[in-house]
Structures are given as C-alpha cells and as structure tokens.
Amino acid sequence: MAENTEQAPAGKKGKLKLIIGLVVVIVLAVALSIGGTLWFLQSGDDAETQDGDADTAAAEAFEPSLYYSLDKPFIVTLASEERQRYMQIFVALQSRNQAALDAAQTHMPLLRSRLLTLFGAQDFQAMQTPEGKQALLEEALSTVNTVLEQEGAEPIDHILFENFVLQ
The missing domain is CATH 1.20.5 (Single alpha-helices involved in coiled-coils or other helix-helix interfaces)
Structure with missing residues (x-):
C-alpha cells in the first residue's frame, strides 16, 4: 500500500x-x-x-460649400414635334465664396431672365437624356457666371438641379 x-x-x-x-x-x-x-x-x-x-x-x-436655393421654380414651354411640353426646374447655386452668392442674389432678376431664356430654348428630346441635362447644367453655369462677371462679381462654382420635371 x-x-x-x-x-x-x-x-x-x-x-x-x-x-x-x-x-x-x-x-x-x-x-x-x-x-x-x-x-x-x-x-x-x-x-x-x-x-x-x-x-x-x-x-x-x-472651406465648406455654401448654397443659395432659388425660391421660385423655372417653368418653361419646350418645343416638341408632337405637342406642347413643359419643363419645371428648381435651381440652387453652390459656391465656397459667400460674396459670390450675395452678388447672385442681388442680380437675381437678370439671372432669372437669362436662365428662363436658356431653359426655354431647349429641345424636349435632349432633356430626357442624362447627357442633355448635364449639358444644360454646364450652359446654365456659364450663363450665370457671364452675368456675374459683367456685374463685376465673383463667379459661382456649380449650379444644382434640386428638382427637374418634364411633362
């Protein structure tokens, strides 16, 4: 054991x-x-x-982006072969410079007039494509910056479509 x-x-x-x-x-x-x-x-x-x-x-x-949304939409009649068409666009301006947005706000009647003319001259078929909308954005930016340059103001950076309706 x-x-x-x-x-x-x-x-x-x-x-x-x-x-x-x-x-x-x-x-x-x-x-x-x-x-x-x-x-x-x-x-x-x-x-x-x-x-x-x-x-x-x-x-x-x-510098963060600053935005200015236009209160009233742009409503224009578009040329179409079939019948009369309408386009409604809500627009916002974007810039990193507050002075540019202030100048745009000051000259808004002239800007609205030029943009209405531009939007009304568009073709309905072209506005149905992404390329047509992008071209319209570029033309609108050029139009706004041309007006601001003529008035001695700083240019804005971008134009944004907040709402885009074709009827």
Whole structure:
C-alpha cells in the first residue's frame, strides 16, 4: 500500500507541472502579442503625427460649400414635334465664396431672365437624356457666371438641379 500512495502524488505532480507549463506558455504568448501590437501601433503613431500635420494644414484650407436655393421654380414651354411640353426646374447655386452668392442674389432678376431664356430654348428630346441635362447644367453655369462677371462679381462654382420635371 505504501507504494500506491507514493505513486499517486508523483502522477499528480506531473500533471500539475504540465498544466502550469501550459498556462505559462499561454500567458507568455498573450503578453508577446499585446507587446507586439503596442510596438507596431506606437511606431505608426509617429507616421500619423507627421501625416496629421499635413491633414491639419489641409483642414485649415478647407472651406465648406455654401448654397443659395432659388425660391421660385423655372417653368418653361419646350418645343416638341408632337405637342406642347413643359419643363419645371428648381435651381440652387453652390459656391465656397459667400460674396459670390450675395452678388447672385442681388442680380437675381437678370439671372432669372437669362436662365428662363436658356431653359426655354431647349429641345424636349435632349432633356430626357442624362447627357442633355448635364449639358444644360454646364450652359446654365456659364450663363450665370457671364452675368456675374459683367456685374463685376465673383463667379459661382456649380449650379444644382434640386428638382427637374418634364411633362
């Protein structure tokens, strides 16, 4: 019986050593993983700091867009072979310069007149295609900027169609 009692603790000690060894290896692997991750992140922070300086300069130079929506829509009659057609357009002006939008607002009667003439001269079939609408946007921008230039004001950046209806 003495032999059995002596062997049992020896077997338990062997299993205990194995479990402790595995726990130590797992803890060491986790610690190395965390240490490696922190090392890589810390070395990346230096590069981000340098990039951050450039981003800060770019952020200071960034100016948000400003918009001015025309209250009344443009409603014009379009020429069509079949019958009389109508086009209704809600327009907004976009610029990064508030002075340009203020000038556009000041000269709105002249701008509305020129844009009505431009919109009324369009072909119904062309206005049904994306290319025709894009060409109209470009012509409208050119028309508005020409008027603003004649009045000694800054040009606007874009014209946006908020709503475009053909009937």
